[in-house]
Amino acid sequence: MDKKTILLILICFIFPPLLCTSQGLPRFNNNTDQESLLVFKSKIIHDPLGVLGTWNLTSPFCNWTGITCNVTKQRVTSISLENLGLVGTIAPLSFLNYLSLLNNSFFGSMPQEIGRLFRLRMLSLGSNRIQGRIPVSLSLCSRLSSLDLSDNRLQGTIPSELGALSELENLSFSKNYFTGRIPSSFGNLSSLSNLILMSNSLKGPLPEGLGRLPFLIQLQIGLNNISGEIPNSLFNSSSLIILAMTANRLTGTLPPDMFTNLTSLTTLFLGANLLSGRLPPSIGNASSLTRVDLANNSFSGQIPWLGNLPNIQILSLQSNQLVNDGPSGMDFLTSLANSPQLQVFSVAENRLTGKLPSSIGNLSRQLSLLVMNNNFFQGTLPGEISNLVNVTLIAFEHNSLTGTIPPSIGTLPNLQYIFLHGNRLSGKIPESLGNLTYLAEVHLSNNLLEGTIPSSLGNCQRLQLLDLSVNLLNGTIPRDMFRIPSFGMVLNLSFNSLTGFVPSEIGSLNMIQAIDFSSNKLSGDIPFTIGDCSSLLYLDMSRNWFQGTIPNSLAKLKGIDYIDLSSNKLSGNIPVSLESLRFLQVLNLSRNQLSGEVPTAGIFRNLTAVSLSENLELCGGVPGLGLPKCDSPGKKSSGSRLRIVLIASFAFIFASVLVVWFVTRKKDSGIREGNEEAGSPEIYPMYRQHHLKLATRNFSSEYLIGEGSFGSVYKGVLNDGSWAAIKVFKMGQHGAPKSFLAECEALRSIRHRNLVKIISVCSAGDFKALVLKFMPNGNLEQLLHPTSESEVEKAFGMNQRMKVAQDVASALEYLHHDCETPVVHCDLKPSNILLDEEMTAHVTDFGLARILLKNSPNAHFSSSLGLKGSIGYMAPEYGMGAGVSTRGDVYSFGIVILEMFTGKKPVDNMFNGDMDLQDWVSMHLAGNSQDIVDHELKQKEGRPEYDEGIGRMLNIGLMCARKSPEERPSMREVSLMIKKVKAGLPE
Template identity: 35%
Template sequence: PREIGMLGKLETLYIYDNQLSGEIPIEIGNCSSLQMMDFFGNHFTGRIPITIGRLKELNFLHLRQNDLSGGIPATLGNCHQLTVLDLADNRLSGGIPATFGHLRALEQLMLYNNSLEGNLPSELANVANLTRVNLSNNRLNGSVVALSSSRRFLSFDVTNNEFDHEIPPQLGNSASLERLRLGSNQFRGRIPWTLGEIRQLSLLDLSGNSLTGSIPDALSLCGKLTHIDLNNNFLSGPIPLWLGSLPQLGELKLSSNLFAGPLPRQLFNCSNLLVLSLDANSLNGSLPLEIGKLASINVLSLDSNQFSGPIPPAIGELSKLYELRLSHNSFSGEIPRELGQLQNLQTSLDLSYNNLTGQIPPSIGTLSKLEVLDLSHNQLVGEVPPQVGELSSLGKLNLSYNNLQGKLDRKFSHWPAEAFAGNLHLCGSPLDQCHDFESSNQQLAMSESSVVVISAVSTIAAIVLLIIGAALFFKHKRESLRRGSEVNCAYSSSSSQAQRKPLFQNGDFKWEDIMEATHNLSDEFIIGSGGSGTVYKAEFPTGETVAVKRIPRKDDLLLDKSFGREIKTLGRIRHRHLMKLLGYCCNKRAGSNLLIYDYLENGSVWDWLHRQPVNSKRREALDWEARLRIAVGLAQGVEYLHHDCVPKIIHRDIKSSNVLLDSDMEAHLGDFGLAKALTDNYDSVNTESNSWFAGSYGYIAPEYAYSLKATEKSDVYSMGIVLMELVSGRMPTDGSFGMDMDMVRWVESHIESAREELIDPALIPTSPNEECAAFQVLEIALQCTKTAPAERPSSRQASDLLLRVFNDGMFDSEKLSPDPYA
């Protein structure tokens, strides 16, 4: 109200995160004692009052996320005490006033996401105490030299403007600068070597400019770099060897440049690398076997280069790989069957436009999450494996222009004929019908002498196999006795030793029992796979069914004992929304640890949202009430890990495929604490370490890119993504979001204007109460996915908010209890 101007002694005015609207009254300028003013997150419209310039004591002005328009008043330059000025996320236009040069005390200048234009005034050179600047997503142009005089920068972001000239070398004077973002502008010239003076630099984004020359070797001194994005420039020369010496490097993007030469082997020492994008360059040579060392890699994009030689089988060791693009190269040899081990491969497997030969390995048919498979324009032969036709998540298939032959399985009949074009000896729907007489003539051509020879060879082979089988049987019996001392099994227990009990009521089980039940961990028993290991279904003669997770074993006594202690601790954790760890087995000779869990018959939330679930009878059960129950259950499980476990447990890899559903469709969060146990087993016996680079593509909190630290708030962010997934039915990396849009921004952009697009079409029609609840869940999800970790709720707060949504009387069924043990 205008009467606010009567409060002449008011010093602090905080009305952020409300639903206030209308214009900010000009009478605000009469509050002559005002020092701090925070109107963030409302719906204020109109212009910023010029009378704010009267507030000589004002040191904090925060008007972000409103609907303010017009120019920035020049009178703000009279507020000489200002240290924080945040006008971001509005519709402001015009230029930056030259009077801002008077704000010598200013430390933070936030003007991003507006429509500002023009050159930066030269007077800004007087503002020499700036620590954080963000002018991104405007239409500003000219040079940024005037803004570069401070030596105290911590972050500097002018992304997505029209700035040109060279990058100012004086940016290297800020030794504490952590994040430098100059992407999507028109900067030209070379990358200044002075940037190597910034020892604290963790994020460097110079993408989408017109930079030339090579990457300066001085950047090798920036040992804390986690994110390097130089995409879409005119940079040249070889890939620097020193990139492999950056221990925390998580993203390396050098696409669409003029880089040449082979990949340096040192690059594969970057075991924390999540994204490696080198496509559209002139790189050559072969892929070294060391590629298997990129244990954390999610995205590997090497397409449109000049690579040659075989695709190394070691690529199958990249268990977290989400996207693999090797197209438009000169790779030769066969497609390695080890690609079938990449169970997290989802966005794309693109090997098109190479010189690959041999047959399509049937193991590709086990990539159950795969959405795009492109093997076109190679020299592949043989039949198309029917397993490929069973990939229910596949949205694009291209096997055209090879030398494939034979009859297509009827599972391929729904694909367009273009997917198989250019294979002259391929037939069957959707192609031309096959002619059976050709195969029958070939059978008649076999002579009687051939039959005799084949019969004789078969008989001899059978006798030899019988002798070998007998020898192996007796050898196995001898080894099993010797192996007994090398196998260690343990079972979970409650806090009371008296209540300790084995996995099965009928007695203990052995390593050999699991091997027998899974045919030595055969691929046909795989039910899931993640970064920590592969999961198998084991059914025993007793009728018990369990899930068995196989993870590699570190051959070190101290580390193995540490891992054992961690697992036993996790085995004592009991919560209705956490997967129950029943026990584990270690086998030194096999080099494996096996974790035994309850088998949950309804698969994962990912299965239900994005492909036909394990139990297809229950397809209709995932209505809105079921999804909301899952959301509450997930939040309660995370809350327990963060707030009720001593010490607390950071999950590190919350995603929909880690949320499993039992026969009652109750949610159970899996893999909790396992990342920490694995890290300790492989890296250190220090169980307090929290710096393991974990997570899955699309679910990773933005601060991970530069901090490499998992926290409760990064777990909350991942949980928020799953909430969005539950409401929208879309994957976090859905292609419909667009190139520069992620799921969070997509929800933000639709929540006010096109809300109906946010709800999964499978839920339509929804009742008014259900629709209201869905949007409430999305609002909670948006809070969980705030860019700044401090602005996110705790998992306990998120759990309470979701429980309130459920218990607001929307369902006829019994309300949920806040007590997870009820």
């Protein structure tokens, strides 16, 4: 079939059949439908399941997969090709009333001709990669009742012309990049039931007309930048069932009678806004409510009576300024006994006072999370809490609770997390805690607990964290505690009065990451078996009565970051083997009785990291220590101490976080003393799994912003209202644990304005996540390939490309040349280059990063072999078994530069056989380089004064992407070259 015939067929599908009855154009018939479907099929470049195999002339097209026809006319009325992994562009069809391509990989722009589908009633293109703007012509599809364009890469403003779709019932544009305001014309969509615009960059006030839509049942506009007050008309909409506006900048107060009018409302999400005033008293009678989130606002005043919420499941009022004054101040809690479906209840971080009533035990038996921390509650923790048989977490930390921990707490069969630290609880720790078989974390620090540590805790075989620090505990450490196989996070017994020896069974804790026994009365030798705690990152045994020598086995702790053995009675020499601890940041051996020569390599060269004061018989060491020379220095041959340096097994998850965690807690106790020599890195906030679940609405697909081989990335709103990117690792995926550990190790010690900033790390059993700074402008991949022409001019011109190139070069220069130990990224590509609100580039995803060996003849090679990187960007020597080197990153950077200025991916179909991106660029640079410049850049910013700069950048890319690593420049040289090119460009 020739091109003319195909064109005629498409014209007839686009325009009404009457136009195809004259002047030689073919009349519409089912043969035309068949030809149009074949044209549609021709646009599909990848069909992984082979579903379009039935689309051939051997069977009637009405029997083809996904096709539905009109029975009498045998015309195609419906195409449904959902969840099939199809890749291609969308070809327009005309006789359809139903088109669903949901959850595939269609790319390109929406065709302008789509407005000719005048019969179309349902258009579902969600979860694809469609880019550009919404065609204004879509408003001509006057019979549309359902329109789903969610989870794509659409940009620009939402056309106000869509307000003319009078039959539209469902509209979803969530998870795109729309800007501007919600069109006021949406107030004219009189048939609209569901309006979903979540996760965009919409701003401005809400249209007043939305509240007057008679059939509106769902309005979801969370995760935008919408400001101003909520229109009063919305509070009078009796049809509304779901009102979700979390994480915007909404201001004002809520009307007292709003729930009297919103009689059908089941879901109200207004968290993380700027709302103030009192909570509406009418909330107590909103019997239809199931989920309410008003957290992270500035609500004040009394919490109203909540006695008529029979269907409520989630109620979060945390992080406000609420009070409960007067004798009836706790009635809100008592009244919730009438809510048998309640599963999550949080009033944390308010200004609540008084005693907790025994009626707390009358809360729902379905309650899972009870969160009341950071208030001013007094009195005892009621024993009736044991009635909450399904509770998994109780959080009452940082209040003023007194009395004993009720033993009945040990009868809660599903309890996993206990947060009672920062109170004034006294008495003994209940033995009944040993009955909690699901117990994972126990936080009882900063109280007045006394007596011995119950040996029954050894029965909690899923325990991962135990913090009993800053109490009045005495007696010995039970051996049974060291027989818990899951103990993988923290054991903190510091600032008590514990006595006796540390059991040798401590070596069984081979997953533990932090041990703190400081400020007790422990004695005896430090067990040699402590070297078997192979995952240990933090060890503090200071201010005790330990004696004997420092065990050589500490050198087995290859990932250790912090060791403090100060203020004991240790004697003998400092083990030379401690020199091999490459990641050790703090070593405090002060105030002991150590003697002999101080080692001179490794950490002992860092005067700010090592403290050896008040050990009067030490000598030697590096000159800066100021120690006397040793009387009889031993002879040293050049090969007397062969340094055996092993690449750590990436077990460096919480190094910096844990150091700060302990130091901060000790400062809070008011009794931390000594140890002034030990430095501490940047302070990170601590987030737990339930915090991240709240931030992302339990990792809802609506918050998903990207997926990779080892994890998924969500955007979420943290407790302080700030945005974050939360990378959750798929720990069941082969290689994911290694990727998580590698990324943590790389991010823990590097700081640069062009590297992604880590906010926190969360690790609990099989759950591993990184909390990173959110980048609102996406990644370089999205700028180079999915953007429309109008958006390229706006978002990515010549000077901005140069800025991104310079930013990335600066980041790599830092990693290769300015870190104490060089870091190789190993997976540099456009999708791993993120852009913040000012379009500054940040390199991310250190899941394959490698720390290079130092002081080795082959210092530019890692001992970890294998393929490192992504196809097209990976250095060719990696494919031949070479080790990781900084020159590999240089190669990847060169490919990125060539892609930035040509718009061609290294895996483009045009590159096959002997031709690759470098050869193609080289061939054209010898002639007319303008032939290969990205057409978006050439068309919109084709200024002659840029030509020389583009040519120089392409040459830099070619130099970096040379096949031989020895011929590539260093990133220091590359960074300087780019700065010179940028300086010569006009502003």
